[in-house]
Amino acid sequence: MTATPTPLTRSRLVPMRPRDPNEPGRSASTLELFFDLVFVVAVSIASVRLAEAMTEGHVTDGVIDYLIVFFGIWWAWMNFTWFATSFDTDDWLYRLLTIIQMGGVLVLAAGIGLVFEEHNFTVVIIAYVVMRFALVAQWVRASWSSPSARSTCRLYAIGVSIVQLLWLLTLLLPGSGFFIALPILILAEVAVPVIAERAGLTPWHPHHITERYGLFTLILLGESLLASANAIIEAIQDSDALGPLIAMAVLTLIATAALWWIYFWPPHHRSIRGLRNSLAYGYGHYFIFAAAGAFSAGIEAEIAVITDHSKLEPPFASFAYTIPIAVFILGVWAIAIRPNADRVVNIVVPLGGLRVLIDPLIPVPFALTSVILIGIVVVLVWRPPLPDPDDEPAEVLVD
Known part of the structure; x- marks a missing residue:
């Protein structure tokens, strides 16, 4: 484990050894924050496309396409994040490979429209593969510099x-063949960390990794x-729906x-002690992240209903945002709140x-949803998290 700065090699590179998981003051780097910016683009496009699909009445197809695309976004982000918490050197090669991954995200974002319009995944898959092979290069480099983590x-x-x-x-399969292969390849993707980590845990930093998720x-x-701001903009332009749109904007902010x-509310770093808990935390966030992105799409779909620009009919249109809210709450409760x-x-x-x-199913669904959410928050203020029974660090590799 490197506790002091390592001298640069002749090629101006830092040996990619495991970082100290107990490193004091570890926080997200500017490169990681820069990396997240491109995901803003991809998530935004996916959410907008989901909202458009629901507004046009293509709810099932829209949700399926969204979940598939979001898997690619989430999985690429998550794999980089866990790698970075263990092996971030921040030298020029590490930065270059990270920027290549960012380029892949932008191309993936450009291909999202084809997925929703034509169920064409070609651009998304090629961009995804580019991102993943850039990360493979990082893993290869780490294997050269870290004897204890080589396997x-x-x-x-x-x-x-x-x-x-x-x-x-x-890409060579017909349309139906792709959808048969899709769940198999997703299972293969999520199985790789399970298999690899059994050979030796990578040294994740609990506070750093949970900060990244936050x-x-x-x-x-x-x-x-x-979406709340869009409701206000629509209200300014549509005086007939002024009241409902302003109410939607306020209630969206509250929610x-x-x-x-x-x-x-919970101390998330307690949830990633040991391999099993860390996998549950990392994989469980797919549902939390996807729900958060779908929530904004649901608000946009509800705005379209209020302004009579949607094929969805109330009250069923309201499920577009209540389901994501429920999934978000239950997901956070299961992986972080429940044990604390x-x-x-x-x-x-x-x-x-x-x-x-x-x-x-109730005449004022969003108003009632907000009341319920406020009630949950009041309880969380009243009942703080339980004290930590033990503060032992997670199992780590030692170089």
Whole structure:
């Protein structure tokens, strides 16, 4: 483990050895924040396309396309994030390979429209593979510099490479063949870390990794705030729907703030001690992130209903935002709140999430949803997280 700065080689590179998981003051780097910016573009486009699909009445197709595209966005982001927490050197080669991944994200974002319009995944798959092979190069480099992590890094490099070649082969399949291969390849992707980490745990930094997840959550919730602003803009342009649109804007802000409060209530770093908990935390965030992105799409779909620009009919249109809210709350409760809360919180939070699901069947669904969310927040203020029973660090590699 490198505790002091390592001298640069003749090629101006830093040996890519495992970083100290207990490094004091570890926080997100400017490169990581820069990296997240391109995901803002991809998430925004995916959310807008989902909203358009729902507005046009193509709910099932839109949701399926969104979940598939979002998997590619989330998985590429997550794999880079966990690699960076363990092996970030911030030298020129590390930065270059990261920027290549960013380029892949932008190309993927450009291909999202084809997915929703034509179910054409060609551009998305090619961009995704570019991102993944750039990360393979990082794993190979880490295997050269880290004897204690060599087996793990090689398993990552080999496993990811094989799956990417299989993704490219799906481009040769007919449309129906692709959708048959899709779940198999997704399972293969999520299996790689499970297999590789069993050869030796990579040294993730609990506070750094959960900060990264928190920052991405903020990006996604920011999309909801944009939806709230759009409601105000529509209200200014449509005086007939002024009252409902202003109410929607206010209630969206309340709901977004409540989701932020719920997410950041528990101490997330306690949830990634050991391989099993870390996998549950990392993989469980797919549902949290996807729900956060879909929430903003649901708000946009509801605005279209209010302004008579939607084929959806109330009250069913309201499910477009209540389902994402419920999934978000239940996901955060399952992976972060439940082990850190007392009985009262562990009853109120999941029941509140489930209660939101049936709000569209009541005449004022969004108003009632906001009341429920405020109630959950009040309970969280009243009942703080339980004290940490032990503060032992997670198992790590030692170089």
